[in-house]
Amino acid sequence: MSGWLEHLVFGILATVSVLSSFLVVTRKNPIYSALFLVVMFAMVAGIFMLLDATFLGFMQLLVYAGAIMVLYLFVIMLINPRDETLPDEGGTSEKAFAAGVSLLVFALLTFGISNSDLVTEMTTPGGIPALAEVPATHGAIEAFGYELFSKHLLVFEVASILILVGIIGAVHIAMKQKPASADEEDSNEERLVTDV
Amino acid sequence: MSDSGTPLLDFFFAALRAIVIFAAVLQIVPALVYFERRLAAWIQDRIGPNQVGPVGLLQPLADVIKLAFKEDLTPEGVDKWIYRLGPALVYAPAILAFTVIPVGMDLQVASFDVGVIFLLTIGGFSVYGLAFGGWASNNKYSLLGGLRASAQLISYEVALGLSVIAILMTAETVDLNSIIRQQWAPGAAGLLEWNLFQQPLAAFIFLVAAFAETNRLPFDLPECEAELVGGFHTEYTGLKFAMFFMGEYVAMITMSALMVTMFLGGWSLPWVEIPTSPSIGDVALSVGIFMGKLVLLLFFYIWVRWTLPRFRYDQLMNIGWKVFIPLSLLNLGLTALSGVLGWNWLIPLPW
Numbered sequence: 163m164s165g166w167l168e169h170l171v172f173g174i175l176a177t178v179s180v181l182s183s184f185l186v187v188t189r190k191n192p193i194y195s196a197l198f199l200v201v202m203f204a205m206v207a208g209i210f211m212l213l214d215a216t217f218l219g220f221m222q223l224l225v226y227a228g229a230i231m232v233l234y235l236f237v238i239m240l241i242n243p244r245d246e247t248l249p250d251e252g253g254t255s256e257k258a259f260a261a262g263v264s265l266l267v268f269a270l271l272t273f274g275i276s277n278s279d280l281v282t283e284m285t286t287p288g289g290i291p292a293l294a295e296v297p298a299t300h301g302a303i304e305a306f307g308y309e310l311f312s313k314h315l316l317v318f319e320v321a322s323i324l325i326l327v328g329i330i331g332a333v334h335i336a337m338k339q340k341p342a343s344a345d346e347e348d349s350n351e352e353r354l355v356t357d358v
Numbered sequence: 359m360s361d362s363g364t365p366l367l368d369f370f371f372a373a374l375r376a377i378v379i380f381a382a383v384l385q386i387v388p389a390l391v392y393f394e395r396r397l398a399a400w401i402q403d404r405i406g407p408n409q410v411g412p413v414g415l416l417q418p419l420a421d422v423i424k425l426a427f428k429e430d431l432t433p434e435g436v437d438k439w440i441y442r443l444g445p446a447l448v449y450a451p452a453i454l455a456f457t458v459i460p461v462g463m464d465l466q467v468a469s470f471d472v473g474v475i476f477l478l479t480i481g482g483f484s485v486y487g488l489a490f491g492g493w494a495s496n497n498k499y500s501l502l503g504g505l506r507a508s509a510q511l512i513s514y515e516v517a518l519g520l521s522v523i524a525i526l527m528t529a530e531t532v533d534l535n536s537i538i539r540q541q542w543a544p545g546a547a548g549l550l551e552w553n554l555f556q557q558p559l560a561a562f563i564f565l566v567a568a569f570a571e572t573n574r575l576p577f578d579l580p581e582c583e584a585e586l587v588g589g590f591h592t593e594y595t596g597l598k599f600a601m602f603f604m605g606e607y608v609a610m611i612t613m614s615a616l617m618v619t620m621f622l623g624g625w626s627l628p629w630v631e632i633p634t635s636p637s638i639g640d641v642a643l644s645v646g647i648f649m650g651k652l653v654l655l656l657f658f659y660i661w662v663r664w665t666l667p668r669f670r671y672d673q674l675m676n677i678g679w680k681v682f683i684p685l686s687l688l689n690l691g692l693t694a695l696s697g698v699l700g701w702n703w704l705i706p707l708p709w
Contacts, residue, residue, distance in 0.1 A: 193440065193493060200486070220475045226483040232489070236508045239493050242501060255495060302471050303532055 172212055179205035187260075192238045196231060203227040217303050305346055376467045377455075383456055387607045388418030394660045401664040428596035436593065437494040443489025445598045446589075448484045448605035454614055455481035459615045460535050462625050462645035463636050473534045474522055477616060478515070481571075484609060485511040488573075491602070492590035502579055503589025508673060510570055510577065513678040518567035520686035522562040524618050524693045525553055538624035540634065548628025554621040559689045561621045563682055570611040570678070573606060575663040577674055614655040617649075622651050 182201040189195045203226045210219035275281060310318055392407070392415065399406025405415040419566045433440065457467040470476050485508050492504020529537045543551040554561045570577040581589030591602045618624055625644035626632060633640055669677075 191437075193437070193490075197490070212365070216470065216472055217475070220472050220479050224475065224479040224482070228479055229515070232485055232508050232512050233485070235489050236505065236512070239489060239501065239505055239508070244496075256453070 168212065172209065175205045175208045175212065177208070192241075192243055193235070196235050196238055199234075200227050200231050203231070217306050313340075372468070375465070379461060379467050381455060382461075383453065383608060383611060384604075386611055387604055388422065390597060390607055390611070391421070392418045392657060393656075394663075396565075397657070397660050398664045401661070403433060410442045422600075424662065425596055430596045430598065431593075433496065435496040437496070440490045440494035442598075444487050444494060445594065445601035445605070447487030447490060449487070449601045449608070450605075451480050451483040451487070451604045452608040456512050456608070456612045456615065458534060459612065460538065460624060461615075461648050463632070463641050465534050465625075465645065466534075469533075471533070472669050473531060473532050474616075477612070478519060478522065481609065481612060482511070482515055484605060487602075488590050488604065491594070495590070495593035499586045500522075500529060500590050500592045503586050503592070505587075507573065507590060507609070510573075510674065513675060514567040514570035514682070517563050517682040517686045518571060518677065520683070520690055521563040521567065524557055524560040524576075524622065524686070524689050525684050527690075527693050527697060528553070528557065534624070538619060540628055541623040542632055543628060544631070545628055549599075551628070552621060552623045557655075557689070557693070558620070559685065560693075561617075562615060563686045563689070564621065566682065568617060569659075569662070572610045572613050574610060576666040576669050578668065604681070610659060611652070613657070614652055614659065618648065618651045618655060622655070624648060624651075671689045 179202050182198040184199040186195045186202065189198065203222060205225070207219040207222040210216075222348065286287060381687070395417070396406045396414070398404075407417040410416040432438065457480075458470060458473045458477050460466045486513075488507035489504045492500040492502075493506065495501070525537065526532055529540055531537065537553075541551050541553060541556075542548060549555070569575075573581065581591065591599055594602060622694045625648040627647050629641065632649065637642075
């Protein structure tokens, strides 16, 4: 993709993702928050794809937007919030406090990133040696898989064990509340929320 | 199909492919509705629609005109934005997912290097339409329908994805055209190369999960009229209802097309050679073969719908989590094992 087009697409993706993240925290109704969170995930996936990490981008969509958010939505819909039943949130002082904390985090991150060695290296001409030509398979499933199962195998396996622990814990909690002959549909729904 | 070298011409061909293929898929929908109503009548020993036009062939047109001129009601107390978003979110993903399906020899709207994953990802988004539509309608039946839809789709997507992964493991690629080429072998024995026979368990799981994913009977719990009036689309009228309806049929076509591609050899037939530089005639023939298989599979969908009774919701969730997901995991394990050991896990069969 030519340079200016890439910048334009990135600009749109970044702006929309920042705007929708803002809307996630400001919307009163959690359904809207969930909706804008999905939009945000989609935009981040778009940025991944712009960086040629197509597979990672689609995984972001499949796992976060396609599965995890559906479960969030499921829980929100079970509670079924309506505008008239929602309590008023926070006064001016609370909002100001939240804005202050967010600004502080933003300033810290900006400071940290702009002063990191990597950025200094990248922004000074000749700071990093020219890269060899990027292989065509860059970001494709095969390259991704090799990387994951060779360099990062230990981290990958540790993460799997962590997820397994989570699953077993969730099943255990669900079982304790419901002895063998309990209402089937309820226990199904609980397992559904915990398993995926 | 191929790059001509000039970007403008490439763009023109890409646009032409998109328009022709998407339009063709949309045109299948009314034909399918007519086909379904006639077949249902035949199965139930009735006559079915036979008054509008010769043997009732103009019935779909009459239905569309009726839907377009119906009053577009918006009930009081609905959440207007999400209420309008619902039908679009069912319809758009269904048609977008069709993008990667090869309808003929290397002929598809767009080819990504992540083919199948794109389809599953985008196709899965239609659950938002059902859930949002059900919630925004401000009706308890709609809400229950939306809840059922999201739980059901999430549950069966796991089994569907795992059965697809088993195929990707044997094929060692995610490119749908390569998967089709691997299923081709000359002569009648070439039929056994189809993944339907190579991976029968995956094919069965995929078929059942596809029924659940597209909300078709015997798994149409989100809209079962005996319990939930119309489920998530109870409060929708006119063209908004039509969009839900179209989305459902397009999703059914997309799922059938994926099934044809992954398990039934796609656009290839064992008796038809795959030339390396295909002529227009070869491509047309491959499109014909694909359509033939698609129609047979859609017939199967309709046949099942009017033959099997509806499952209960707890039965649906039980077989989903306690039968299909363990089965697909078992299949995945056996496929991996046979890949490592170099034999087919269907030991008695000599291939």
